[in-house]
Amino acid sequence: MPDRPKAEPRPASPPGAKGALLAPEELEAALRAIGAERYHSLHPFHRLLHTGKLDKGQVQAWALNRYYYQASIPAKDASLLARLPTTDLRREWRRRIEDHDGDGTKPGGVERWLALTDGLGLDRDYVVSLAGLLPGTRFAVDAYVHFVREKSVLEAVASSLTEMFSPNIIQERVAGMLRGYDFVSAETLAYFTPRLTQAPQDVDFALGYVKEHADTREKQELCLAALRFKCDLLWAQLDALHFAYVAPGLPPPGAFRP
C-alpha cells in the first residue's frame, strides 16, 4: 500500500483572519446578525423596564447608572475626533459631540439625561457626583472609552454601530414606560426623541465608513469583534443593575439605595 500523503501542517493564521473578503452588503448583514443575537434589547432587565414591571427605585437605579454612559459618550467621541485625519471626518464626529454636550444655547444629550433623572426625583448633584454608581457600570463604560482610545480608528467607528439597533429599542422603551409607570411622563423621556433622528444619521456615516475601509477580511473581522465587544459592555451594565436591584438584589457597598 502506498504511503498516504502526509497532511500539510496548517499555517498559523490569527483566528478570524481566514476566509474571503465579504462584499459590503455581506459585512452589513454580519454586523446586523450580531445585534439580532446580542443587543441589549434582549436583556431581561430591559424587558422588565419596558413592560412596567419595575418599581420606581429600580427605574431610578437604571437612570442614575446610565447617566455615566451618557456623560462618557462625548469623552470617547472627543478622543476619537483627535485621531481623525481629515476635515470631513472631524466635522462629522464633532457633530456627535455637540449632540451630547450641546452648543451652549440648546441643551445636549447629557443635559437632557439629567432632565430625565430630575423627572424621576433623583438629586442632580448626587447623580453627577457618580457616588452611587455601580462598580459594574463604571468598569463597563470605562472599557468603552479605553477601547475607542486604544484601538484603530476603524474599530472605534465600528464599535459605535450598536446605534443601528437603538431606534427600535427606544420606541419600545418610550411606549412601554409611558404605559407602565405613572411616575413617568413624555417630558421625563424627552431625551429619547432626538435620538430617533440622530442615531440613524450617525449610523449612515459610520456604517458607510466601515463598509468602505474594512477592505481586508482581517479588518472586517476586527469590525465584527468591535461590535460584539460593544454589545457585551452594554449587556454587562444591565447584568450589574439586575444583580444589584432585581435578583438577588444585592447592591454593593456604597451603591445607590432606593
Ligand SMILES: O=C(O)c1cc(C(=O)O)c2c(n1)C(=O)C(=O)c1cc(C(=O)O)[nH]c1-2
Ligand atoms: O437607548 C439605548 O438603548 C441606547 C443605546 C446606545 C447604544 O447602542 O450604544 C446609545 C444610546 N442609546 C444613546 O442614546 C446614545 O447617545 C448613544 C451613543 C452611542 C455610541 O456608541 O456612540 N451609543 C448610544
